[in-house]
Amino acid sequence: MVTSTLERAAEATPPGAARRIKGLSDRAIAWIFVAPSIFLLLAVNIFPLIWTINLSFTNFKANRNREVEYIGLRNYERILTDADTWATMQATAHFLFWTIAVQVLIGFTLAYLINKKFKGNDMWTTIIVLPMMLSPAVVGNFWTFLYQPQIGLFNYVVAFFTGADASSFSMIGEVALAPWAIVIVDTWMWTPFVMLICLAGLRSIPESIYEAAECDRASKWRQFWTITIPMVLPFLMLAVLFRGIENFKMFDLVVQLTGGGPGNTTTLTSIDLKREAFEKWRTGYASAYAVILFVTVFGLASIYVKALNKVKER
Structure with a gap:
């Protein structure tokens, strides 16, 4: 029964798509499945972290619309x-x-x-x-x-x-x-x-x-x-x-x-x-x-x- 199901799925796959999939390696197929998760991880975690590090060297205030100045390590010095x-x-x-x-x-x-x-x-x-x-x-x-x-x-x-x-x-x-x-x-x-x-x-x-x-x-x-x-x-x-x-x-x-x-x-x-x-x-x-x-x-x-x-x- 499993074999017949796979055969019907193969027959329903368009010939062009079947050729492209057949030409992909196992590593490439794995990356196709993993890539969305990696992109989501970068968007949700990595980018905000990088943006936070960038803001930490500035005098930025979210409630004021003024030019942002880079002040180096002054914020870190004040905290410590x-x-x-x-x-x-x-x-x-x-x-x-x-x-x-x-x-x-x-x-x-x-x-x-x-x-x-x-x-x-x-x-x-x-x-x-x-x-x-x-x-x-x-x-x-x-x-x-x-x-x-x-x-x-x-x-x-x-x-x-x-x-x-x-x-x-x-x-x-x-x-x-x-x-x-x-x-x-x-x-x-x-x-x-x-x-x-x-x-x-x-x-x-x-x-x-x-x-x-x-x-x-x-x-x-x-x-x-x-x-x-x-x-x-x-x-x-x-x-x-x-x-x-x-x-x-x-x-x-x-x-x-x-x-x-x-x-x-x-x-x-x-x-x-x-x-x-x-x-x-x-x-x-x-x-x-x-x-x-x-x-x-x-x-x-x-x-x-x-x-x-x-x-x-x-």
């Missing part, structure tokens, strides 16, 4: 010598470190527990992954409501330990606690993602390895440190890479929760970049800022991927 910019990067690094550390710890623990077959395993897995299916804007509004005075559980807990008035206390209104409020929300939303990656790693370990270890009288604790952790480590590192890149450009969730405040305590680099580009309209300056962030993320990710590849080769 600005104390507020370094404070923003420090806040971003703080957010990245704690969200990744907590998510990996809780995510791996949940994956380890769910990997043990028990009654209701599938139901609990479904319940746990529900938060990551929600929109960040919806999650931000939901948790903003929970952080309101007299409503949020976390407000009461923190108010109890700090001695504050629980009836008027809110974590997102406190300078010292607002960053932690964001860490809690991001952990609640994205820990299931880390859990799924770790669960895939745990279930990829052959049972025969554990059986051999038991024959050698290795304890459960020794099996965990010499078999489970080394074999799941590449998956853990992959989860850290994904969450690190995503959290570095975190924007919508933070804006919904705190708007970057109180003060600038939760102003991440993504929020600072948005303010420079669309509130102050310093387009050239914002382009230089974007290039610096791109180089930072790309450089760190490249180093991290090399380390990940070395771990996989062991």
Whole structure:
């Protein structure tokens, strides 16, 4: 039946087109299929990047119709010598470190527990992954409501330990606690993602390895440190890479929760970049800022991927 279908398709092909196709090599045919994707990639990603780099050397402002002047590296110099910019990067690094550390710890623990077959395993897995299916804007509004005075559980807990008035206390209104409020929300939303990656790693370990270890009288604790952790480590590192890149450009969730405040305590680099580009309209300056962030993320990710590849080769 397949042969007859191919024969009918060949008969329906115009003779001229058939001769042209027959004369193409496999490489040429492959390029015909790949070329549209490459063109789309260049149009959507590469061209805007080149244009951004070009604007970063100018004083261009999108809301003003005036002659654009090339000012060299002045934008980069201003950014790298600005104390507020370094404070923003420090806040971003703080957010990245704690969200990744907590998510990996809780995510791996949940994956380890769910990997043990028990009654209701599938139901609990479904319940746990529900938060990551929600929109960040919806999650931000939901948790903003929970952080309101007299409503949020976390407000009461923190108010109890700090001695504050629980009836008027809110974590997102406190300078010292607002960053932690964001860490809690991001952990609640994205820990299931880390859990799924770790669960895939745990279930990829052959049972025969554990059986051999038991024959050698290795304890459960020794099996965990010499078999489970080394074999799941590449998956853990992959989860850290994904969450690190995503959290570095975190924007919508933070804006919904705190708007970057109180003060600038939760102003991440993504929020600072948005303010420079669309509130102050310093387009050239914002382009230089974007290039610096791109180089930072790309450089760190490249180093991290090399380390990940070395771990996989062991």
